[in-house]
Amino acid sequence: MKDYRLVARISEAEIAEQVDRLAQEINRDHGGEPLLVIGILKGAWMFLADLTRRLAMPVEVDFVRLASYGLGSETSGEVRITKDLELPVRGRHVLVVEDIVDTGLTLEWYLRHLKHLDAASVKLCAFIDKYERREAEVPLDYVGIRVPEGFLVGYGLDFAEKHRNLGAIYEVEFLG
Numbered sequence: 001m002k003d004y005r006l007v008a009r010i011s012e013a014e015i016a017e018q019v020d021r022l023a024q025e026i027n028r029d030h031g032g033e034p035l036l037v038i039g040i041l042k043g044a045w046m047f048l049a050d051l052t053r054r055l056a057m058p059v060e061v062d063f064v065r066l067a068s069y070g071l072g073s074e075t076s077g078e079v080r081i082t083k084d085l086e087l088p089v090r091g092r093h094v095l096v097v098e099d100i101v102d103t104g105l106t107l108e109w110y111l112r113h114l115k116h117l118d119a120a121s122v123k124l125c126a127f128i129d130k131y132e133r134r135e136a137e138v139p140l141d142y143v144g145i146r147v148p149e150g151f152l153v154g155y156g157l158d159f160a161e162k163h164r165n166l167g168a169i170y171e172v173e174f175l176g
Contacts (some may be wrong), residue, residue, distance in 0.1 A: 006153065006163070006170035010145060015127075015155060015168065018144040019047070023054030025142055026095065029123075030048040034058040036092045036119075040110075041065040042164070043084060043099030046156035047144075051097060061088040068106045072108045089117035100128040104136035111138065115157045128152065128169075130165060 026035075034057060037050040041063050052059050065083035067076035094114065101107055107124070114122055132148045153159045154166030163170070 003175040004172050005172050005175060007098075007129075008154060008168060009147075009150065009171045010155075010169035012167045014145075016050075018127070019050045022142050022144055023051055026051075026125070027054075027056045030057055030093065032057050033093050034060070035095055036087060036089065037061050037097055038085065039063045040096065040098045040107075041167075043156040043158065044097050047099055047163070048097045051125070054063045059155060060087055063156075064110070066106050066110060076116045079106050081113075089114065089119045091118065091120050094119040094122045096122065096124050098124065098126045100130055100152065101126045101138060101140060102130045102133045104134050104138040109138035111171075127155070128157075 035055065037048065037052055037055075037059055039045060039061065042065070045063075048061065050059060062079060062081065062085045064085055066079055067082045068079045090159060096107075096109060096110070096114070111122065111124075123141040126140050127144040129140055129143045130148070131146055131147045150171040151159070152169050152174055153163035154169045156164050157169065158164045159172055
């Protein structure tokens, strides 16, 4: 593995501010309606935990794990569910929570999959929108921060399963 360093990009205070703003928007839009929050594993768990603690309506949480990258760093284009939902979706208001939306291909596939489960409504919330890499249009209803480029870690985001536990977000800079 190449040597690298981490450069601070988004502070813990900035993260908290954005999570507060997103929760206010979701609370405003959903009123007191119960909400099923679906986190995309592994990256969304930290953001989802912070966000759901700030939601005012009754919330149930479930997780799904999607695989599209295999062992590489680029998506294969083929998506599969490696951990499926345990709670029913039919007739419920659903909020899908993602850590980062990059190409959008995996999320586009998952939205098509969710349509077959007959949710009352589906909205998407992403903490980071990496819009410059978008290959598929996905309707992001709630976005924390838009970042044009850079390989990011921390706050649930990883590099080879490392750095998810960092409270702030850093950019990986490869040396040499």
